[in-house]
Amino acid sequence: MNDTVVVRGLTKTFYDEGRGEVHAVQGIDFECRAGEVFGLLGANGAGKTTTLRMLSTVLAPTAGTATILGRDVATDAIGVRSRMGFYSASTALYPRLTARETIEFFARINQYPADKVRERVEFLIERFGIAKYADARVDKLSSGMKQKVSIARTVAHDPPVLIFDEPSVGLDVLNALEMHEVVREFRQQGKTIIFSTHIMSEAEKLCDRIAIIHGGRILACDTLDRLREATATRYLEDIFVHYVRGRG
C-alpha cells in the first residue's frame, strides 16, 4: 500500500443557469504512487482541471472520495494542501512581490518550519537559477523567469505530492523542456506527480502511467506499453483516438 493518492468514485456535478445540470466528472477511480508521474490525458473540457481542482480542495466533490497521503480532501482540506503543491497555468503570482518574497511567502503560508524558511528560499533560488533577479518584482520578469518562480513557489514547502495542471500551456519549446526536466527531477526525489495535459508527446515522454479521460470518465488507465498492447497501436495519439472514438 504505497499509494499516496487514492481516488474512488469521484464525481462533480455543476448546475449551470443556462444548461442545467452538467456532469463534469462522473465517478472516476485511480491511484498514484510515490516516485511516479501519473498523467491525465484528455481534450479540453474532458474533466482534467475539475478533477485536479477537487484534489487540491478548491472544489468540493459531489460524490466519491479522494485522499492524499491518507488525508481526505473533503474532511481535512488543510492537511491535504499542506502536503501538496499545485501548479497550473491559471495559478498566477503576486505582481508586486519580488521573486524571493514570493517563495518566502508561500513557504511560510504552507507551514514550512519557520526557522528553516530562509535556508529553503536560498536553496530554491540557487536550484532554479533565479539569483540574478531574486529581488526584482515579479511583474518585471519575463514569462520564462515567472515560470521558474512559479515552480519554486509550488515546491517552497517541499510537498510530497505535486499536481501540474497543463503546465506547458503558453510556454515556448525551451521553457517546456525545462519544465519536463524539473518534473523528472521531482520524480527522482520520490515525489508523487499528477500531470494533466492534452499534448500527446508530453504524456508519452514524461508519464509512467496514463489515464485517458473523456466526458468526465476515465476510459483507460495503464502504462504506455500496456495501452499499446491493449489497442495494438504504437502512438499515443492513436491510442487516445481508439478509446475516445470507441466510446463515442
Place this chain on the structure above:
Amino acid sequence: MRWATIRVLWAHELRMLVRDRRTVVVAIVLPLVMMPLMLYATREMNERRRKGLEETLYRYAVTGTEAAGVRALVAGGLEAVAAADAADPAIATLRKFRCEEIRVDDPAAALAAKEVQFYLEGLSGAEADTLPPEKEAAKDEEDAAAEAGPEAAPKRESVLVDPVRLPGVPIVRIVFQGDRDSSSAGRRSMRDLLAEARRAGRDAMLRERGLGADPAAVFKVGESSLASAAQVTGSYIGRFLTLFLMMFMLTGGSVVAMDIIAGEKERGSLETLLTTAAGRGEIVTAKQLAILTVGAVITVIQVANILVYVTFKVIPLPENFVLEAPPKTVVTLLLLFLPVAAFVACVLLMISAYAKTYKEAQLYFFPVYLVSLVPPLVAVLPGVSLRSIIALVPLANVSVAVREIMVGRFDWPMIGVVFVAMVAASAWTVRQSARMLSNERLITSGGADAADLAGGPALFPRHVLAWYGIMGAVLFAVALNVPQLATFRRQLLFNELAIFTLFPLLMIGRYRLNIREALALRPVHPLAWLAILLIIPSAGLVGTGVFRLANLVIPVPREMLEQFSRELLPKGMPIWELGLFLSVLPAICEEIAFRGTLLHGLRGRFRPAVLAIVVGLIFGLFHVALFRIIPTAFLGVVLTTVALLTGSIYPCMLAHAGNNAFALWLGMSGRNTGAMAWWVYAVAALVLAGGFYLLYRVRTPYPGLRRNASRQP
C-alpha cells in the same frame, strides 16, 4: 484558526497595498493635499465674492406713475436703517448697502446694457388692480433662482415684494436680472431696504394713531436653553458621527477591499492562495483585518486632517462649539463603533468576493455605499427614540445610541441591546463573507463559457436582472420626468402595458425564448383553483398584518397613507373602470413580468425558497413607494410560491386579481383592516396555510428549478 498564518497573510496584504503607489497616492496623499487646497480656494473665492458685492455701488433706476413715491420710500428706508439698532445683523448688513439712482429713459434697456443692476417700478393701486393676479409660486421660483446663484439658467423675472396684496394697494416692483450676481444681490438688499421702509412707515402710522409705546416692544421674546453648550454641540455631532464614520470607513476600506479578492481573481492569484495550507477562514480573517486596518488608518488620517483645518481655521466652527469627550463617552463609542467597523469590512469584502473583476467590484461599490449610508441617517430624524424597535436595527441603532451618548444620556440597558444586536449583525456578515470563499462560483475565475457562446435562452438567466434594472429605471425616470403621464389612467396604462408587458415580450424575442415556458402558460389541477379562492382573502389579511408589524419598526405617517388612498381611488370613477385598472390589468400584466419572465430567468439561480423571496422583493420594489415595499413584497412571495407549486401563471393571475379586488372592496366599503384584532390575522394565516397545503397536495411543480448541485464555477 492559526494566528501566525493570519499574521503572515495580513502583513502580505498590507505590503501589496503599500507597494501600489498609485493607490497610495490617490487614496491617501491626494486627499491630504487636495482637501486643504480646495477648502482654502473655496473660502478665498467666497470671501472675494462677498467683499466684491459689499463694495459694489448698486445703480438703479426708478420708473412708473408712482416713481416719486418710490424715491421717497427708498429715502425713508435709508433713514430707518441709519436710525435702527446696529446690533441687529440684518440692519448691519443693510448699512453696508450702497446705492445710487441714475436717470435713464428706458430702464429695461439700461438693465440689459448693465448700466443699472435693477430698476424699481412704482404702480398705483388702480394700475395694480388691473394686473393679472400674481402667482404665489413666482416668489418661490425667484428665491430658488437666487439660491442657485449666477450659474443658474438666465431668467428675467419680476415679482412682488409681498405676494399678498389687498385691492387698491400700490406695488413697488423690483425688476432685475436673475442670472447676474450683482443684480440679484442688489435686488435682495433693495427688497430688505423697502421692507425696512414699510416697517418704519407702519410704526409711524401706529404712533400717529396714539400708540404710546414702541410698536416693536409690545412684548419681548426671551429664550434660555437648559442644555449646556457641550450638549448642544454633542447633539449636533452625534446625529452625524456614525454617518461620517461609515463614510470614512467605506471609502477608506474600499481602497484595499476592491482589489483584495476581485483583483486576485482577475490576476489568477486567488486560486494560488486557495491551494496553499492557509484555511479559508484564515484567509478571510486576514483580508478583513487588512480592510479594517486600512479603513481605520484612512479614517484617522482624515479626522486628523479635519482637526488640522479646524485648528488653522480653514474650517470655521459654529459659535458656542464646545466638544466634551470624557473617557466614559469615548470608551462607549469605541465599543459601539468596533462592530460597525467589522460590519463595514465584511460588506466590502463581500462586494469584492462577489465581483469577478476589480472593475466589476467598483461598479457594485457605489450602490452599496449609498444604501449603507441610509440606516445611520435615522439619527437625523426627529422623534426616533433608542427605546424602540430601532435598537434592533443594525447601524441605525448605533447611530441613535451615539446621538444619545453625545448629549450625555447613557441608557445602559438599551446601549447593551444595541451592542449585542450590532455584534450579532457583524458576526453574521463575518460568517457570510467567510462562506463566500467556499462558494465555488465566486472563487474560480469564469471567463466565456458555453452559455456565452450559445447565447439565446442559455444567456437569458444571466441577463434577466439587468433587464429588470432597466425596466425599473425607465419606470422611475418616466414617472419623474413626463408630466403628461402623471394622471391615474395614463400612468397605470404606461406602467402595465409599456413596462410590464412590452419589456417581457422584448426579452422573449431577444433571447428566442419559448413563450409557453417563459410565461408558464400551463394547465393546473382543478383543485388548485379552490386553493386560490382560500388564498385570496387570507393573503390580503395576513399582508395587512405584516404591514402592521413593519409599521412598528418604520412607522408610516397617517397623512401619507390617506394621500396614497386618495390618489389610488380617484373620485367619480365608475366601479368597472376601477376594477379594470386596479385589478384586471395589474393581474395580467404584472404576472407576465414577475411570475412570467422574471421567475423563468431566475429559476436556476436560487433554491425555491430563496427564489420566492427574491422575486417577491423585486415585485415589492417595483411598487415604488417605500412604505408599500413590505406588504407588496409579501404578496409577491405568496404569488411566486403559487407559481412554484402550480408551475403556471394562470392561478397567479387569479390570485393577484382577487387580492387587488378584495383590497378595493375593503377600501370602498370603508372597512379598516389595519385596525383588526390580532387574532383575525392569526386565523387568516391559518387559512392561508391551509390554502397552500391544498396547493401542495395537488402540486404540478415549476419545471427547471435548481436542486442541490453546486453552481457552475
